[in-house]
Amino acid sequence: SRFPLAEARDPDLGRNSLQSYELSGDEHFSLAVQAGPGGDQRPELVLAKALDREEAAFHELVLRASDGGDPARTGTARIRVTRVTVRDANDNAPVFSQAEYTVRVPEDVPVGSVLVTVTATDTDEGLYGHVKFSIQKITEKASEIFLLDSETGAITLLRSLDFEEDDSYELEVKAHDGGALSDTAKVVVTVTDVNDNAPVLTVSSALSEISEDAQLGTVVALLHVRDKDSGANGDVRCSLDTGVPFRLEKSFKVYYYRVVTSGGLDREQVSEYNVTVLAADGGSPALQSSAVLALRLWINVTDANDNPPVFAQDRYRVSLREDAPPGSTVLNVSASDADAGTNAHITYGFGKMPAKMLQKFVVETESGTISLQEELDFEETRGYMLLVEARDGGGLVAHCKVEVEVLDVNDNAPEI
Structure with a gap:
């Protein structure tokens, strides 16, 4: 030129x-x-x-x-x-400062936060050197989460992140000048976990009753526990109340625990147990929720017939006039049984006694009331020793003695 x-x-x-x-x-x-x-x-x-x-x-x-x-x-x-x-020609395309931008953010980062700012330069000037930004490639889900400012290149969070939902997002951004020249870069957003989920504890199965003579290690409940967090935040440990005859065992299945008996059961001392299972994760501080994690198991212990009846007295004494009419009540004996149900149901009867005595007295099987069946005669027999037994529904027997003294009345005139 x-x-x-x-x-x-x-x-x-x-x-x-x-x-x-x-x-x-x-x-x-x-x-x-x-x-x-x-x-x-x-x-x-x-x-x-x-x-x-x-x-x-x-x-x-x-x-x-x-x-x-x-x-x-x-x-x-x-x-x-x-x-x-020299008048400028659009002979230079924008150039990103990095080919790939990588940012790590916790899942609880506030909405509206700027996660990363991409930058690009164009050595042209004027319109040809003015750079704007846009998103070239993005998933539909990510487009609802991230917003790119076309002028500043700032990428802002539109809604809350959730590590458990998605832990990584990838975007492709474009920088273009006023003359349609452009450059692209990749943006990778990695979401890190925070301890925002409490463990969830559920009862898969449980016994409603267990015999007090159950063997040690008997499984009474199967528990399932999960925590949606990862790493230490999702590492759950379970524990039981102290002072109860049960313990926790890890099951062969992942995330399962068994509640088994670890000590002797005695229904007569404790008839039911309120067992609290606690699950806590390894976060700092650890998360636990009483509504979710405090699991109360009511285990009703069924009775074994390990207690015989016990009479209120080993020996009873009673005096009866010889003119008492048949049908008169001699006395009431009573016995108790620490067992429950059928094992605690007591019936009364006489033990081995002479037939003559069995003819004179009778005992009511349910109430233990001893009555006179025949007239007494002081001159013939001045006293009786009755052997009474109490038998429970499981076949255990207790005995007591009843000493009956016959009192004389003036029922005979002198003979000359």
């Missing part, structure tokens, strides 16, 4: 007039001199090397005119300094 320059003027004639031009500046330009119709010299600026605005925004050149005198005069020659401004 050629650009005409203003001509120099020298009023001298002949050899003392304008003879030559000289250009100084840089290598991008050279000087060409064209001869005019009258023999005058016309300087032209020639572009010798392509310009690059990003390399140099302007060029300063000096044009010197010299005459042919001796000595040559230049002082009176016109010197014009030409500043050449």
